[in-house]
Amino acid sequence: MNNESCCVVSCEKPLDQEYWDAQYKANATGWDLGLVSPPIKTYIDTLKDKDIAILIPGCGNSYEAAYLLEQGFTNVTVIDIAPTLVKIIAEKFITNTHIQVLLGDFFSHKGEYDLIIEQTFFCALPPTMRQKYVWKMHELLAKDGKISGLLFNRIFEVSPPFGGSQEEYELLFKHAFDFTSLEKSNNSIAPRSNSELFFEFKKNSTTLVNLYEFEGITCSGCMDTVTKKFAALNDVLNVSMSSNFAEVLIVSNREIPLEELQTIVSYDEKYKIKKITK
Incomplete structure (x- = not known):
């Protein structure tokens, strides 16, 4: 090249x-x-x-x-x-x-x-x-x-x-x-x-790696807030959101219930999270 x-x-x-x-x-x-x-x-x-x-x-x-x-x-x-x-x-x-x-x-x-x-x-x-x-x-x-x-x-x-x-x-x-x-x-x-x-x-076969669709975020500041909230959960090891704010990757020691994730972001009614299945 x-x-x-x-x-x-x-x-x-x-x-x-x-x-x-x-x-x-x-x-x-x-x-x-x-x-x-x-x-x-x-x-x-x-x-x-x-x-x-x-x-x-x-x-x-x-x-x-x-x-x-x-x-x-x-x-x-x-x-x-x-x-x-x-x-x-x-x-x-x-x-x-x-x-x-x-x-x-x-x-x-x-x-x-x-x-x-x-x-x-x-x-x-x-x-x-x-x-x-x-x-x-x-x-x-x-x-x-x-x-x-x-x-x-x-x-x-x-x-x-x-x-x-x-x-x-x-x-x-x-x-x-x-x-x-x-x-x-x-x-x-x-x-x-x-x-x-x-x-x-x-x-790392001991961890769960899940991907989610995310709706409602329009700026990097909001992205940082949401990812920090997810990262603060017990057993969450890593959180990363895509640069267009449309997907979030969560690595954890346990399966985090979708309802729990949605509750965390419910402070803004625009925010919706949905698990992407394999």
Whole structure:
């Protein structure tokens, strides 16, 4: 990615299936490295069990998947929302029985995986979806499952990609995952040098991770008030609200009754909370 800019369609448009398919139809894939990302390659080389179930969401041209198969891994699944891309990938791996190529929305996907590899999927999502990302990753991982890969440690003037910081990620994933590693990548490709964090997070299976729709908040001050009220509840470990105030992620040691959450915010009749089910 020479300038880390990939938009050929107006970025005011939704980043939906139509948008991403247009990128592949136009061959406007500036994020594509043309090879397996070196930090992820190094990580794959440390994996001993070749039969673990592995998922790569937003798989792109699937260099990481190809490398996994070359190394003898037997249970790889890739998923992407762009039909043009998925057709190409399915044909590429048509004779390989160790990989499943899926067209679909990651957030509707069902399954259980020992490892999920993150490579330019998180940064392609609107930041409003980051709480949903944590929730879905936790759901899809098996007990003691891991998510590992790369996150950008910088902000972009043109998006996607959408960047972030180590501090933001620590707050976002806290208590839903145990942090095995979150540090500056020392072998990124030159254009991304000093701008990537390599991470490995292990699912915290002892906690409950729930996502809720939230209505009524229109400012960050109100968001702070509501999240602090939720965070003050017994057994609540972490609370995070999406940047558009539409979803709230709650990590806890026990199931918090919806009625209890609604009562807490009933001081404002506009505030409504509804649990998102899996």
